Amino acid sequence: MSRFTLTRWIPGACALGLGVALAASLTLDRPAHADGSEFTAAQRAQIVSIVRDALKSDPSILADAITSLRAQQEGNAQTKALAYVRANQLAVQSADAQYIRGNPAGRVTVVEYLDPRCPYCRRMEPIVNDLLARDHDVRFVQKLIPILGQDSVLETQAIMAAARQGGAEHLRAALMTDTQHPTIERVHELARAQGLDTARLDADMKSPDVVKTIETNMAQAQGIGLDGTPTFVFGTAGIAPGALSRDDMEAEIAHART
Template identity: 50%
Template sequence: MEGPLSFSSAHEMLHNPMEGTTMKQRVKSFSLALLAGLPLMGLSLAGTSHAADEAVFTAKQRAAIVQIVREALKNDPSILSDAIRSIQQQASSQQEAHVKAAVRANWQALSTAPSYAVRGNPQGQVTVVEFLDPRCTYCRHMAPVVDQFLARHPDVRLVEKVIPVLGDASLLDAQAIYAAAFQGQYDAMRRRLMEETAKPGMEHLRDVAKSLKLDVARFEKDMKGQAVMGLLTANLGQAQSVGVQGTPTFLFGQAAVAPGALGMEQMEQFLEAARKG
């Protein structure tokens, strides 16, 4: 492991034209530390070891080093863009690791749903979870893609989690979907509401309920009941636990979290990752 940076070695490395890419990489690392506001400890540009009393710079030395970095950035501005890109990549990697850990920690709840909300093969070897909002344009776009995906992969168990994230109309539709489920019409209600473009509202929902031969009085009561609200609250809590920020979002087993509308090829790539574990 390389030792901490000294003022003299930093100056030498930043001004040595023979160092080429190595110098640029080390300046980028140094810039990362400065941009992050970190103390310059444990960071090496020169690759030499120094005594512990040189691990922390004086204010004068630090100011001089900052000036050296500024000069280097003037000569090669790409150093800064590389540093920023590195920070972004590191943050993205950390976020991905955090999300995957959350998925593992909450997988039992995430992969569980009432039988009517499980599609494909109920005994499938691979579980895919979909968070969807019935009013979401992208979720509607994905509906036929998901149907095709399940038809092509009979080993997939799809768990649907309806979450109302787009306002009052979404909440009403989500309540209607689960209320219809209590009369055996979950899938029919979900498909109707996600295919139609009629103005949302209770009047329309009553019409749909009648067309599906539901007991409308019971349907309206169930929409407001604790059972339906409990399902929606649980779904929203699970979505929050794994950092879902929009719909649709897919969990391909514990291997991948995929937000947004996906193409068939993308879904199959994520599925392959889930099969490999």
Template identity: 35%
Template sequence: MIKIYLTGMVIAALVLGLVATSNSDSAAQSSNFDKGQVGEIETIVRDYLLANPEILREVLSALEEKEEAERAAQIATAIEQYSDEILSAPASMVLGNPEGDVTLVEFFDYNCGYCKRAMPDLTALLETDENLRVVLKEFPILSEGSVDSAKASIAAANQGQYLKFHAELLNNRGTNDRSAALRAASNLGLDLDRFEKDMEAAETAKLIDETKELATNIGIQGTPAYIIGTTLVPGAIGVEGLREVISQARATN
């Protein structure tokens, strides 16, 4: 109700502006309405809105579309501004064709259920698209366990086992945390002493912090989130949805 009331006030203000603009004495005289005239205009606006309440829905819809368009433009600008940071990654975190004509960047959290369900989509894309380059960005936002898991995956990458470790955690139906990460590392035969040392390294934390800052600068608020070309795709949209965005990106290359 508050939103509708505020919208009505906005419409009233617009009507006042329109009336003032149409006044033969020009828009500059819009402040010349006396209290009686303003009251009459407000009554007209109120009566019109009461008789045609559906206009409020139209105005709200138009406002939402405008805000979405503005946000999309801001995101596109940010993607261009931070393109180097978006496309770069340690070698072990780049999948597919390193020289691919389209890069798909995924921001993910190891405890994100949608990220877990979306992993087969990425696998299917890599198996069927020889010109796709994929960059995986550790973006742990759900829990401290997510942070530990992200640190662990970077530690696994230092031993050349990033992809296998990544799959171990995303295939885990339970919660991913330090204990789960250590089990996965043991299953893969990693050097556990080195693994734990790398997890706690300052450089590991720095990589994660940089990704979080990058996501904030772009406007990413959840996981999974994909950047394909200059398009931000929030949420899991399925393999066909991703293929469509990839095709659009190729068409603009």
């Protein structure tokens, strides 16, 4: 999964939180104040010694605690993200027809936030194609977010501009399977192969509508706390980052249907 700097795991901060939690767990008679003011200097030294000795004798304590804290953090992030999706369901699930695949009237809407240059997004293409060929009750929305630099911006703008000529899906597929370095000349070559007017494409790439769509998609990505591509939103029931297997996709869709 390509990293995106909206959220980030910070080991140092978690280790600090762990020390406070372990110290608190070792006070048996009464809870401590957050600032430690209930402890004498001798008591604090004793707590530090006990914690240090425990970690030396069983280092798995630290690993287990970090795993638990990470799971709790991820659970909280998922809850917050789903709350955003439910509050903004219409906006999250809406898109120009050019970015909707599968059945436009499908009962379950799956939204994919992707970068056309992301190798993991590219890896998902055949899996998504297979899924939509098997399940005809899925409305699949693709939202482009250029998070990997200027090459991503170039391809995203080109795909969105191609939508004005009815060629967004074909140009997206061509770009995401292309192995050459993206340049405007290469974009033109692929666009011409799809029967697109490259002069019009150039004019539309920097149009206010294209800029606004990119900004909207990025704002939604920030709203769900997206930290990588691809990220999938399954109805209002689940959010899954990273390249998924077909079985994982089908399981998430089944859950969204319930």
